[in-house]
Amino acid sequence: MLPLVEDAPPGGGEFMHFTRAIQWLLVLSMLMSGGCDAASEAEPEEVGSSVNFQVQLLLDEEGLVPFLTPQATLVRVEASEVVGKPYYTAIFKGGFAPGVDEPLHYAWGTLGEGLLMDWTTPADLEEGPHDVVFILFRVSDVPAEIFGASLPNPPLNGDLSAFTLSEQDVMEGDPPITAGVLRVNVGTGEAFKSAENRWSEDPTETNTDTFTDTILLVP
Numbered sequence: 001m002l003p004l005v006e007d008a009p010p011g012g013g014e015f016m017h018f019t020r021a022i023q024w025l026l027v028l029s030m031l032m033s034g035g036c037d038a039a040s041e042a043e044p045e046e047v048g049s050s051v052n053f054q055v056q057l058l059l060d061e062e063g064l065v066p067f068l069t070p071q072a073t074l075v076r077v078e079a080s081e082v083v084g085k086p087y088y089t090a091i092f093k094g095g096f097a098p099g100v101d102e103p104l105h106y107a108w109g110t111l112g113e114g115l116l117m118d119w120t121t122p123a124d125l126e127e128g129p130h131d132v133v134f135i136l137f138r139v140s141d142v143p144a145e146i147f148g149a150s151l152p153n154p155p156l157n158g159d160l161s162a163f164t165l166s167e168q169d170v171m172e173g174d175p176p177i178t179a180g181v182l183r184v185n186v187g188t189g190e191a192f193k194s195a196e197n198r199w200s201e202d203p204t205e206t207n208t209d210t211f212t213d214t215i216l217l218v219p
Helices: 013-033
Strands: 050-056 065-068 076-077 084-094 105-110 118-120 128-136 159-164 184-188 190-196 215-219
Touching: 013 118, 050 128, 050 184, 084 118, 105 118, 105 184, 184 190
Parallel strands: 050 190, 190 215
Antiparallel strands: 050 118, 065 076, 084 105, 084 128, 128 159, 128 184, 159 215
């Protein structure tokens, strides 16, 4: 930046004010033209998309938490059997190899009394198919060295896992979905996916809707 004139030359203060005005005009011109480093701005970082994933466990009329097994067997458990239990949730690229491919993002936590898991990924996901995973370790122990790891220990009989039979979210050309994952299509902005424990009192009435974006009891 040009130095300001500290002293007025012979001839009076008018010349000083005129000189300062010229200097400020030059500085303003430099700022507007990008000729001054102070006016330069960093290029904005590219921002992708995010996914909000929610799992809500529901109670029946007796205050129990019902779950179906893959064989459509109905099992009811006390809410105390799921509250405070550790869970693992993650998002992968669609068609990932379970137990082999690393997740794009993941989170561990413990289920609260509201029986709600609410997780939003960072906004850096590319457009296209993604698979989300949710496991609640209701009966199996989670060692300290596993809690917080990018990949969990496999769920055991009596644990809970997200599941769907529906292919409504599988677009043409997308990889198929595997057992224990839910498909979500990421576009621009924030995508949403939700799951809940679905059940039917009569196993003969169990249909695809019952096994769509649900939480099953691992057999």
